[in-house]
Amino acid sequence: MNSKQRDYRTGSLPDRFPLATALTPMQDSADPAYESSEALSRGTLFPGLDLPFMNVVNPDLPATPMTEMMAIDFVVHELGLYLDTHAEDDEAFALFQSFLAMQKEARRRIIEICGPMKKTDLIGADRYTWLLDPWPWDYSGRKER
């Protein structure tokens, strides 16, 4: 039996662990993982860490270029945290690389539609569009971008 399938919700602890410590099991693997849009709506990439209050789960977010970008950014961040404590996990690092490549492409598209995400995105722009609405915290009843 695949140990990942068996253990992904339990992680691993040493055989004998000492007194007077708060030991948390290490997550064994970045696999299994949700697909990026589901990861964003659930708030984690990892089914083993997905422990919702009252077992109520968020509905899917509307599929827009912005939510697609957010989902990819979210997976990059979530894998980054995993790699902070699993820097030697080559499979997770390869997945991280593939999402970095997707992020680059998604960012190129979102800048065309929504304008700059970072000031440096203005490189080569014909005017200063940083100030254009909407800012991220403003409610927009307009059609999703």
Add this chain to the structure above:
Amino acid sequence: MFVYEKKLQYPVKIKNPNPALAKFIITQYGGPDGELGASMRYLSQRFSMPYPELKGLLTDIGTEELGHLEMVGAIVHQLTRSMSQEEIKEAGFDTYFVDHTAGVYPTAASGFPWNAASIAVKGDVITDLTEDMGAEQKARTTYDNILRLSDDPDVNNVIRFLREREVVHFQRFGEGLRLAMDKMDSKNFYAVNPAFD
């Protein structure tokens, strides 16, 4: 240094203003277990951490918490837009309104302004990471309580996202503590403090 990205980590689009909800959700902006305290706690603790995994983890989670601060601020801002004087009074938002109008101010729901006394930076590896694990649980409980009190799905979807992040961060801090203890004296973890000795 920090560079701003003009986007939220998870979208906040609240159709119906409701100052009665803003009154208690503000606590995750500036309350004792809120996102301002979370980011200040982690971004301050990292300076004395001796191990690269912990410097990275505290930097990355502390930065994410700044994004959560922005999301909670967005919730409060959208819940308090275009309020009438009657709505302010009926919602019991008048005690906040009189001091801050519809501005977003870091305060606990009980009215106590944000205070660094609600966070700890002890300069000890085991102590600080144990504090962080407790802090994530306290924030998770606060989000549970918000979900008990709020019935607006536009708000609750965002709160559920933020709450799940606390669970993930708890796991990562627990792993960080494991990695730190792997480098310490396994016969007596408390013999010295590797952040100082």
